[in-house]
Amino acid sequence: MGLIVNNLSGGYAGNNVLRDVSFEVPNGKIVALIGLNGAGKSTTINHIIGEQQPYTGKIELNGTDIAADPTKFKSQIAYIPEQPILYEELTLAEHLHLMLATHGKDDQENWDQVQDLLKNFRLDDKLHWLPIHFSKGMRQKVMIVAAFMLNAPLLVIDEPFLGLDTLAQKDVIRMMQEQAQADRSVLLTTHLLASAASYVDDFVVLRDGRIEFIGTPAELAASHGLTIETLDDFFNLAQQEEAIYES
Amino acid sequence: MSLDRLFWRRFFKHQARNARYMRLLFNDHFIIFLVILLGAAIICYRILLGMPASNPFWQTGWWQYGTLAWLLIGLQFGDFVTYVKPADRLFLLGNDRFMVSRYFRQALKVSYGYAILWQLAFIISIAPILTRIGINNVISVGSMIIFIMTYKLLMLMETREKLFLKPRTEPDVIIFERNTVPEELLYHFLYPAVVLGLILFLQPNLSAATLILWLLVLAGVWLFHFRTNHEKWQVYAIDWAPTVRQSQLHEQKILHFYSLFAEVPHLPKSIKRRPYLDWLISWMSGGRSGLYRLYAIRLVRNDEILPLIIRLIAVGIVILLSLSQAPFWLTVVVAAVVIYLINFQILPLYEETQKTLWTRLMPLTAAQRSQSFGRLLLQWSLISAVIISLANLAQPLRALGIFVGSLLMTAFLQWYYVPHALKKVNKGAR
Numbered sequence: 001m002g003l004i005v006n007n008l009s010g011g012y013a014g015n016n017v018l019r020d021v022s023f024e025v026p027n028g029k030i031v032a033l034i035g036l037n038g039a040g041k042s043t044t045i046n047h048i049i050g051e052q053q054p055y056t057g058k059i060e061l062n063g064t065d066i067a068a069d070p071t072k073f074k075s076q077i078a079y080i081p082e083q084p085i086l087y088e089e090l091t092l093a094e095h096l097h098l099m100l101a102t103h104g105k106d107d108q109e110n111w112d113q114v115q116d117l118l119k120n121f122r123l124d125d126k127l128h129w130l131p132i133h134f135s136k137g138m139r140q141k142v143m144i145v146a147a148f149m150l151n152a153p154l155l156v157i158d159e160p161f162l163g164l165d166t167l168a169q170k171d172v173i174r175m176m177q178e179q180a181q182a183d184r185s186v187l188l189t190t191h192l193l194a195s196a197a198s199y200v201d202d203f204v205v206l207r208d209g210r211i212e213f214i215g216t217p218a219e220l221a222a223s224h225g226l227t228i229e230t231l232d233d234f235f236n237l238a239q240q241e242e243a244i245y246e247s
Numbered sequence: 248m249s250l251d252r253l254f255w256r257r258f259f260k261h262q263a264r265n266a267r268y269m270r271l272l273f274n275d276h277f278i279i280f281l282v283i284l285l286g287a288a289i290i291c292y293r294i295l296l297g298m299p300a301s302n303p304f305w306q307t308g309w310w311q312y313g314t315l316a317w318l319l320i321g322l323q324f325g326d327f328v329t330y331v332k333p334a335d336r337l338f339l340l341g342n343d344r345f346m347v348s349r350y351f352r353q354a355l356k357v358s359y360g361y362a363i364l365w366q367l368a369f370i371i372s373i374a375p376i377l378t379r380i381g382i383n384n385v386i387s388v389g390s391m392i393i394f395i396m397t398y399k400l401l402m403l404m405e406t407r408e409k410l411f412l413k414p415r416t417e418p419d420v421i422i423f424e425r426n427t428v429p430e431e432l433l434y435h436f437l438y439p440a441v442v443l444g445l446i447l448f449l450q451p452n453l454s455a456a457t458l459i460l461w462l463l464v465l466a467g468v469w470l471f472h473f474r475t476n477h478e479k480w481q482v483y484a485i486d487w488a489p490t491v492r493q494s495q496l497h498e499q500k501i502l503h504f505y506s507l508f509a510e511v512p513h514l515p516k517s518i519k520r521r522p523y524l525d526w527l528i529s530w531m532s533g534g535r536s537g538l539y540r541l542y543a544i545r546l547v548r549n550d551e552i553l554p555l556i557i558r559l560i561a562v563g564i565v566i567l568l569s570l571s572q573a574p575f576w577l578t579v580v581v582a583a584v585v586i587y588l589i590n591f592q593i594l595p596l597y598e599e600t601q602k603t604l605w606t607r608l609m610p611l612t613a614a615q616r617s618q619s620f621g622r623l624l625l626q627w628s629l630i631s632a633v634i635i636s637l638a639n640l641a642q643p644l645r646a647l648g649i650f651v652g653s654l655l656m657t658a659f660l661q662w663y664y665v666p667h668a669l670k671k672v673n674k675g676a677r
Contacts (some may be wrong), residue, residue: 017421049608072637075610085604087541088518089548101537102609 002026002185008057030186035206078152084139086131093127157188193231250350258328268568281512321369325362328405331494336487393461410490411483517550564638579652617669628657
């Protein structure tokens with residue numbers, strides 16, 4: 001099962017940004033949504049997390065339709081946005097307790113795992129800090145801990161490595177892989193294709209709000225005459241193609 | 248674009264914004280409030296001045312201290328206004344010389360213009376009292392005005408001085424560390440207090456020569472201003488961090504003033520941890536959902552709502568105590584109004600919380616969100632009702648009336664007003 005996006009069309013303020021977008025993120029898989037700026041990645045994610053209502057189409061997660069039961073759908077999602085968003089009045093510990101409580105998770109049962117995550121990201125001694133004292137990278141780590149501690153069936157990550165140091169980046173990759181091993185799905189957006197190729201199962205390429213390609217990293221590389229090592233050149237090619245198409 | 252023009256463009260943009268906020272500020276209710284306040288002040292002033300100068304009431308030394316304090320408070324009004332933006336640090340980085348020689352020159356002109364208006368307002372408002380306490384000769388008053396104007400210019404120049412990078416080799420005579428409380432006390436209060444005291448109270452029979460001397464001092468300060476203005480652009484560079492901070496602080500002060508009366512968008516929020524109130528959060532949210540706890544924490548640590556509620560409760564108590572001889576029904580109505588106002592002040596917290604992405608992602612229905620907030624309002628209404636009733640316990644029947652009036656208003660709010668208001672917010676959020 002996992003996430004199924006079917007014929008999704010949507011956008012904002014009457015603009016049709018997405019046109020008939022269909023793809024899947026099966027349980028146990030890591031899928032990367034890629035495309036140039038303005039391709040529709042963020043809009044797709046906004047629809048999946050319930051921030052925008054689709055014009056047409058269906059989004060299902062393990063059999064739950066977002067339109068039919070948005071609350072149940074949201075209870076199965078953990079989301080890490082590109083820009084960390086925290087309540088300025090809440091300490092780190094209060095953020096985590098709040099997240100657990102609103103997702104119906106028992107504090108006592110989950111706190112050991114939370115402690116491990118905090119230790120991993122060197123936040124264990126900052127439990128009583130307010131966000132005003134956090135750097136941007138630390139804020140992002142708080143979002144990561146809050147998302148991973150939920151063990152949600154679907155993890156959605158928008159640009160996972162922004163503002164993170166190398167150690168934290170490695171940790172996030174390892175944790176995403178652990179999520180997949182536990183039969184949960186991971187959907188992420190990234191521009192670092194060559195490095196993503198080592199842990200991603202499939203790439204979904206968006207262009208102008210339409211799906212252009214779905215396949216494994218090797219298939220994506222082969223389709224553009226690239227290798228896994230030179231996969232980052234995909235965006236150069238895409239841009240050149242776009243320029244030729246527009247002229 | 249020349250930096251002179253940049254400054255004036257920003258100046259006019261800010262004036263347009265101020266005019267916009269003033270229109271919001273001077274709405275019908277505020278004008279009525281202002282007219283009543285002004286009327287009351289004029290009546291009080293007239294009664295005060297109606298007392299003959301021979302009355303022992305005017306003979307006390309407190310009037311002199313009060314006058315001095317009033318003028319010193321006035322002296323603190325009128326900041327150095329630069330309208331510098333954080334982005335200037337990047338885009339105007341290579342223009343330090345022109346910033347100093349042109350932009351800041353215009354800034355000082357405008358700042359001094361504003362400062363003169365403030366000082367005149369303070370002096371004019373105290374003028375009748377000055378004459379009553381015997382300070383009515385032209386020389387003394389003239390010397391006082393010239394000193395205040397001169398000293399204000401020096402204060403503005405000193406603020407500007409702090410925005411420049413100082414060469415490390417330059418010897419600096421430091422009496423106090425910069426920007427410390429002792430320094431502020433010395434230059435902003437103690438020194439002008441001594442000189443003003445000398446002019447107004449210790450030298451009652453000043454000669455015309457003294458006035459001329461003060462005029463010369465003013466001229467000297469102006470000369471010093473032009474000389475340093477000419478020198479600084481060749482020598483000094485701008486210390487951007489304090490320059491931006493100073494400008495932002497000034498901006499925040501103005502926006503905070505407007506926010507007392509009208510909703511100001513993009514006003515930076517101020518949060519206070521208030522660990523001493525953690526017991527209150529635990530007590531309020533004991534055994535309740537995470538969302539309820541979130542509302543409780545945001546309310547307690549918010550720098551605007553909690554002080555506002557406390558002020559409302561305090562004002563409510565004072566009004567109710569002063570109405571101890573008023574008709575019974577009036578007391579009940581006032582208690583109900585206090586409860587309504589408290590609810591009205593807490594309500595925006597709901598919309599603000601729903602706007603946060605983190606809240607929107609919570610797997611909770613709109614009904615669950617509204618219920619939690621409704622409970623928070625109920626709790627605060629009851630707490631407030633108990634406090635204002637207890638404060639009036641000296642008259643038990645009246646206290647009971649206050650409590651019943653508060654409960655009736657709480658019931659109305661809980662069953663009709665709050666659900667309706669929250670539904671409206673939920674609809675808008677969808």
